[in-house]
Amino acid sequence: MNAPAALYQSALTSLKLRARGKVRDIYDIDDRHMLIVTTDRLSAFDVILPDPIPGKGRVLTHISNFWFAKMRHVIPNHLVDLPLEQIIPDPAERAQVEGRSIVVKKLKPLPVEAIVRGYLIGSGWKDYLKTGAVCGITLPEGLQQAQQLPEPIYTPSTKAEVGVHDENVTFAKTVELIGEDLANQVRETSLWLYKEAAAYAKERGIIIADTKFEFGVDADGTLYLIDEILTPDSSRFWPADQYRVGISPPSFDKQYVRDYLETLDWNKTAPGPSLPAEVAEYCAAKYREAEVRLTQ
Secondary structure, eight states, X not given: OOOOOOOSSOOOSSSXXXXXXXXXXXXXXXXXXXXXXXXXXXXXXXXEXXXXXXXXXXXXXXXXXXXXXXXXXXOOBSBOOOOHHHHOOOHHHHHTTTTSEEEEEOOEEOSEEEEEEEEOOHHHHHHHHHHSEETTEEOOTTOOTTOEEEEEEEOOEEOOOTTXXXXXXXXXXXXXXXXXXXXXXXHHHHHHHHHHHHHHHHHTTEEEEEEEEEEEEOTTOOEEEESOOSSXXXXXXXXXXXXXXXXXXXXXXXXXXXXXXXXXXXXXXXXXXXXOHHHHHHHHHHHHHHHHHHHO
16 A cells, blocks of 8 residues: 655645644634644744655654553643544545544643753753853753753743744743743643653653643643644654764754755745755654654
8 A cells, every 4th residue: 555645734625724833734623622633744943844754744643642642640631532534524535634633622722832851952052051051040060962961951932923933931931921830830740741751762762852842721720731742843852872972963853854954055034945855755764763662
């Protein structure tokens, strides 16, 4: 059987399109439920690239659903057990989103991205070199690039519109935005999720250097995990056998694509450049490898 074609953009006619994000297309089902479709779009430097990564949406959906089930003891999530056949009765229309869509509760998303860092890399490393701190959290002197932190740290950011960079903020700012009780709950839950996931992944040869969680609340104020969790799009995954302190390790995510884009004369604004087929294929293979290691 041939692999399903890459999906750059979904086109469902039986449901009303609510929004298109960098990667996800969201449709209204009714007052209480939405359908989230994970496409094969790839965003780098907050720009959506013109070429899809074949199969990426299916891989992300599978990994995310795996973690949602695994972390249910920590916090409830937005998934609803309604069959896709019921939501999209037409088999032809359903086929384009099968394996890459989830039915979820409509919740009020919090205006904060919950980022947990276990290792010193990326913008955190740049921050540390300049200030000795990451997002206002002072760290010990003399740490090296990619070094494991003494304890994972919570470094929230505010969510930006498509095409605009998210902004790192202090914990105090999140208290201003969502209130002290909720801010504390988000921080504690995020650190708990990260620590459990990092321990599990390490047994399977993957280091989770950092990750991002998103949360929403229902009408009663109950906190839920939403969006995606612990995927190569929302996390930095490193192969444990290639990890070295002092260098940026290779990864299972889109870092390979970012590294390629850094070699181009491109100003990191839309439109993004096309990807050579071999770059897209290598990236797709890395996503699949992470899926196999984590879920099998």
